[in-house]
Amino acid sequence: MALSGLDIYKHLPKTNCKKCGFPTCLAFAMALAQKKTSLDKCPDVSEQAKMTLESAALPPMATVAIGEGDKKVEVGGETVIFRHDKTFVHPTAIAIQVSDNESDLAGKAEKIKKLNFDRVGMTVGVNLVAVKNDSNDAVKFASVSKELSEKTGLPLVLISENPAAIEQALSATGGPASGGKNVAQKKPLVYCAKENNFEQMSDIAKKYSVPLCVYGKDLDETASLSQKVSAKGVKDIVIDCGCREVSKCVQDYTQIRRLALKKNFRPLGYPVIAFADNVVDASTYILKYANILVIPMDKPEELLPLITLRLNIYTDPQKPIMMEPKLYQIGAPDDKSPLLVTTNFSLTFFTVSPEIENAKVPAWLLVCDADGMSVLTAWAADKFNAETVDASMKKADVAGKVSHKKIIIPGYVSVMSGKLEDTTGWQVLVGPKEASGLPKYLKTVWK
Numbered sequence: 001m002a003l004s005g006l007d008i009y010k011h012l013p014k015t016n017c018k019k020c021g022f023p024t025c026l027a028f029a030m031a032l033a034q035k036k037t038s039l040d041k042c043p044d045v046s047e048q049a050k051m052t053l054e055s056a057a058l059p060p061m062a063t064v065a066i067g068e069g070d071k072k073v074e075v076g077g078e079t080v081i082f083r084h085d086k087t088f089v090h091p092t093a094i095a096i097q098v099s100d101n102e103s104d105l106a107g108k109a110e111k112i113k114k115l116n117f118d119r120v121g122m123t124v125g126v127n128l129v130a131v132k133n134d135s136n137d138a139v140k141f142a143s144v145s146k147e148l149s150e151k152t153g154l155p156l157v158l159i160s161e162n163p164a165a166i167e168q169a170l171s172a173t174g175g176p177a178s179g180g181k182n183v184a185q186k187k188p189l190v191y192c193a194k195e196n197n198f199e200q201m202s203d204i205a206k207k208y209s210v211p212l213c214v215y216g217k218d219l220d221e222t223a224s225l226s227q228k229v230s231a232k233g234v235k236d237i238v239i240d241c242g243c244r245e246v247s248k249c250v251q252d253y254t255q256i257r258r259l260a261l262k263k264n265f266r267p268l269g270y271p272v273i274a275f276a277d278n279v280v281d282a283s284t285y286i287l288k289y290a291n292i293l294v295i296p297m298d299k300p301e302e303l304l305p306l307i308t309l310r311l312n313i314y315t316d317p318q319k320p321i322m323m324e325p326k327l328y329q330i331g332a333p334d335d336k337s338p339l340l341v342t343t344n345f346s347l348t349f350f351t352v353s354p355e356i357e358n359a360k361v362p363a364w365l366l367v368c369d370a371d372g373m374s375v376l377t378a379w380a381a382d383k384f385n386a387e388t389v390d391a392s393m394k395k396a397d398v399a400g401k402v403s404h405k406k407i408i409i410p411g412y413v414s415v416m417s418g419k420l421e422d423t424t425g426w427q428v429l430v431g432p433k434e435a436s437g438l439p440k441y442l443k444t445v446w447k
């Protein structure tokens with residue numbers, strides 16, 4: 001629970017010395033509560049107050065980073081129980097599990113690399129490879145981990161209860177594809193620390209500065225282990241509360257999320273890892289409340305629904321998915337090709353552009369900035385009108401692209417045609433109301 005300005009004020013020296021740059025301690029406390037300044041600006045705050053305030057300022061659920069560079073994945077850091085309360089922030093990281101007994105590693109890596117899809121203008125895919133030490137052979141585990149890291153380029157989850165095998169995998173040095181880095185330098189998640197090995201696993205996680213997952217057989221043991229591992233100095237912790245049956249998992253994951261967010265229960269304020277072996281269970285865990293999902297499936301037809309579901313759940317409901325406002329080419333248009341206009345709501349764009357492609361008539365599509373709203377909504381909100389279309393036409397220099405001075409507007413906003421003609425001096429043609437009418441329109445009316 002975030003502290004109020006008055007709560008913070010109680011812990012300050014109350015001397016109003018102004019060293020922090022604020023006229024009074026209360027003003028400083030208020031600014032701190034709004035996260036407009038930091039506690040270290042007050043040189044006189046006591047160590048005791050510092051500890052209290054810093055721990056209260058921690059987010060209710062930690063954010064943990066796995067991997068490095070452009071493949072780094074952040075998980076956790078959620079602040080709400082329900083997406084509609086605000087938004088979920090870090091999409092469930094999907095890990096494809098591979099056994100270190102796998103006979104065709106190169107083929108497996110190729111399959112994993114293909115698990116990327118284009119959805120509404122974004123490339124979305126799997127995030128991690130989870131290497132499981134089924135062989136019980138530390139050397140083999142290290143070699144398979146290194147190879148999968150290099151071949152897929154994805155961050156790893158190293159699954160073994162054997163500290164020696166984990167350490168061997170972490171110190172495996174890669175070839176040129178890894179830039180000479182060892183596996184540890186690519187920040188894999190180590191899975192897992194249990195009651196019987198947490199001391200060694202914690203030492204390893206600290207030594208190599210990698211995140212560590214704790215496994216408890218139930219919520220109590222998980223909370224106890226996360227505290228022990230944290231006390232050993234491990235900062236980045238992920239939790240597995242031991243359940244494997246779907247209804248129990250949903251119950252436990254919901255309880256973890258509630259305890260962390262509503263009760264600020266720190267021992268469970270960490271990202272949760274879940275394991276599923278079928279699409280239905282995996283979908284359930286994406287909805288409630290896995291931060292990392294490990295699955296053995298690697299077929300596109302199994303991954304596409306999961307990734308689409310994840311995209312829907314982790315889209316900010318307050319921010320529509322938008323296209324960049326600009327002039328798009330559909331096919332290879334020239335100066336005689338039709339010019340159409342629409343808004344930058346991505347679903348509108350991805351409804352309109354395929355229909356233009358279907359018409360097989362190369363065209364220019366001017367996408368106007370309408371705050372990501374669809375055509376009718378943007379028109380009603382006065383974001384898509386003669387002035388905004390005129391401004392977009394000038395910005396995209398459409399007059400330099402076509403020689404005919406005709407623009408096709410969506411049928412739903414035919415009402416703006418007169419004003420648009422007056423404003424731009426262009427001939428305004430009213431297109432069909434529905435995008436599905438575009439092929440016929442372009443082939444008949446336009447021609």
Ligand code: SF4
Pocket residue numbers: 012013014015016017018019020021022023024025026028041042043044045
């Ligand atoms: Fe108060 Fe500390 Fe600021 Fe001085 S520096 S006014 S003691 S908050």
